[in-house]
Amino acid sequence: MTSLRKLGSSDLQVFPLALGGNVFGWTADEAQSFAVLDAYTEAGGNFVDTADAYSAWVPGNEGGESETVIGKWLASRPGRSDVVVATKVGAHPSYKGLSAATIKAAAEESLRRLGRDRIDLYYTHFDDETVPVEEIITTLDELVRAGKVREIGASNISPERLRASLDFSEREGLARYVALQPHYNLVSRDTYEGALQDTAARAGLAAVPYYALASGFLTGKYRPGAPVESARAESAGKHLESERGRNVLAALDRVAQAHDAQIATVALAWLASRPTVVAPIASARTVEQLPALTAVADLRLTEGELADLTEASA
Numbered sequence: 001m002t003s004l005r006k007l008g009s010s011d012l013q014v015f016p017l018a019l020g021g022n023v024f025g026w027t028a029d030e031a032q033s034f035a036v037l038d039a040y041t042e043a044g045g046n047f048v049d050t051a052d053a054y055s056a057w058v059p060g061n062e063g064g065e066s067e068t069v070i071g072k073w074l075a076s077r078p079g080r081s082d083v084v085v086a087t088k089v090g091a092h093p094s095y096k097g098l099s100a101a102t103i104k105a106a107a108e109e110s111l112r113r114l115g116r117d118r119i120d121l122y123y124t125h126f127d128d129e130t131v132p133v134e135e136i137i138t139t140l141d142e143l144v145r146a147g148k149v150r151e152i153g154a155s156n157i158s159p160e161r162l163r164a165s166l167d168f169s170e171r172e173g174l175a176r177y178v179a180l181q182p183h184y185n186l187v188s189r190d191t192y193e194g195a196l197q198d199t200a201a202r203a204g205l206a207a208v209p210y211y212a213l214a215s216g217f218l219t220g221k222y223r224p225g226a227p228v229e230s231a232r233a234e235s236a237g238k239h240l241e242s243e244r245g246r247n248v249l250a251a252l253d254r255v256a257q258a259h260d261a262q263i264a265t266v267a268l269a270w271l272a273s274r275p276t277v278v279a280p281i282a283s284a285r286t287v288e289q290l291p292a293l294t295a296v297a298d299l300r301l302t303e304g305e306l307a308d309l310t311e312a313s314a
Contacts, residue, residue, distance in 0.1 A: 008178035008206035020283030021050030025065030051088035067113035088125035098128035153179035184209035212280035220263030251312035262292035
């Protein structure tokens with residue numbers, strides 16, 4: 001049995017890989033999404049990440065499609081009530097920003113789509129610097145006190161605003177962020193390391209990084225001269241043009257070969273070993289893509305292998 005990890009100062013215990021829900025209702029239809037969710041939970045997974053804005057960018061979608069799919073799956077799988085569902089507020093086309101009224105209205109819509117009476121982990125998706133942190137935290141605290149939200153987190157926030165939010169929570173005895181969702185992976189380290197990571201570490205926050213596989217680049221399927229059919233091929237393929245990207249692939253190849261492991265598993269294992277990181281987020285469009293992700297729970301890299309990857313990605 002895979003050991004679950006404690007999510008920061010909360011009492012939530014989560015699998016070391018969060019399943020990204022961005023593909024549900026986008027590149028994975030309802031049947032595919034259900035199959036992926038079934039396979040993930042059967043592998044021991046219990047941590048699903050979504051947002052009310054997923055997938056508003058798709059023509060014909062309005063946002064909330066991913067939450068709706070997850071809600072239907074939960075309703076049809078009564079034995080899965082223990083799954084920790086994280087969602088986010090602030091980027092839905094009809095509920096943009098983090099004013100008190102917006103957060104409250106968006107939370108009700110997320111609860112309705114998920115078919116639950118409480119959101120396990122509620123993130124601010126993008127910070128809204130037009131709203132004082134005092135208003136944001138007070139509103140989130142009201143949702144916690146009303147029993148509609150269990151724990152709160154932040155994503156895409158500056159170290160200064162994060163610190164100010166934590167200070168206000170502590171000073172006023174209000175709900176406090178327990179998790180942070182940064183952009184972080186082997187080819188994007190400066191998006192988290194430094195002041196933001198230091199702030200998270202000092203506050204005991206759990207980092208749950210997104211783009212953990214750099215839009216698929218860190219699966220190893222992008223190689224010089226090898227075309228890839230993917231909605232994200234252009235952004236992922238750019239990493240091949242950098243020396244860092246090529247060095248990282250070479251190091252991943254070495255370590256993966258030593259463990260007879262998938263390259264994606266190794267990239268996730270490096271990320272899961274980093275200070276503050278509790279569970280990287282990765283999404284699977286098909287059941288076949290999933291084993292390489294959930295295998296992170298059982299892959300132990302040596303200090304030397306971790307150092308090799310860290311050096312290659314510097």
